[in-house]
Amino acid sequence: MPDPLISRRLGRYDVKQEIGRGGMARVYRAVDTLLQRTVALKILAPQFSNDPEFAHRFEREAVTAANLRHPAIITIFDVGEAEGLRYIAMEYIGGSALSTALTEHGAFSLPLTVAVLRPIADALDAAHRSNAVHRDIKPQNILLDTDGRVLLTDFGIAIGPQQGGERLTRAGSFMGTPEYLAPEQVQGQQVTGASDRYALGVV
Missing domain, CATH: 1.10.510.10 (Transferase(Phosphotransferase) domain 1)
Structure with a gap:
């Protein structure tokens, strides 16, 4: 079944391609239409978005990483929610x-x-x-x-x-x-x- 998020606009992000997945979330290559740059967009699975514990954990991930500044720690650009889906926008790694x-x-x-x-x-x-x-x-x-x-x-x-x-x-x-x-x-x-x-x- 085709991924319904591919080629979809989520907030200011155009979702292009899935590049990874885990038990709680999937990660997509996306384009930030405001800043015109490619990002990795991590989207919390829909079944977890309305769960307060998982939503809190997801938000905490963004806050923790965003406050750590080091060349070998992925950079967090944005965190938010659109159309009932919670996301984290971060630095895209092409490797x-x-x-x-x-x-x-x-x-x-x-x-x-x-x-x-x-x-x-x-x-x-x-x-x-x-x-x-x-x-x-x-x-x-x-x-x-x-x-x-x-x-x-x-x-x-x-x-x-x-x-x-x-x-x-x-x-x-x-x-x-x-x-x-x-x-x-x-x-x-x-x-x-x-x-x-x-x-x-x-x-």
Whole structure:
């Protein structure tokens, strides 16, 4: 079935092509008709848009990432709602996810591994200094741009400094991707920057 969002105007954005999807949202290449630039438009799945918890988490993703300034953290341009759909407009990356590159080319050499992971480690260090914890470090959330840049994206379950200790998960439960979770995440305990560093080591 054709995607009804393709070739559709959503607010000021012309949706062109799906470029990624997850359990909660899809990401599209779109054109910002006001600023005349290509963006990545992340749209929360319709079944979650009216759920206060998911809507809050989606908005928090934009706020957390927008307040982290680092060359290896994806830039957030806009967040909003149109026609009942919640969206985040962000920097468009023309390359691919690290997960795709690993599938297509196999394991990287040691020098290339260091070149890819060093900027992500620096980005996480900057986030942790701002009291933000990503909580979902994995190859799918590391993007390789065509100009050689490496960027961290998807702060969908991050804990940001603006939360003031707020939890969006129940005590004793966890969120994230099981293969990359630190032991304290699996046990539903408090996560810290060390949890992100553990996940990066697994990557």
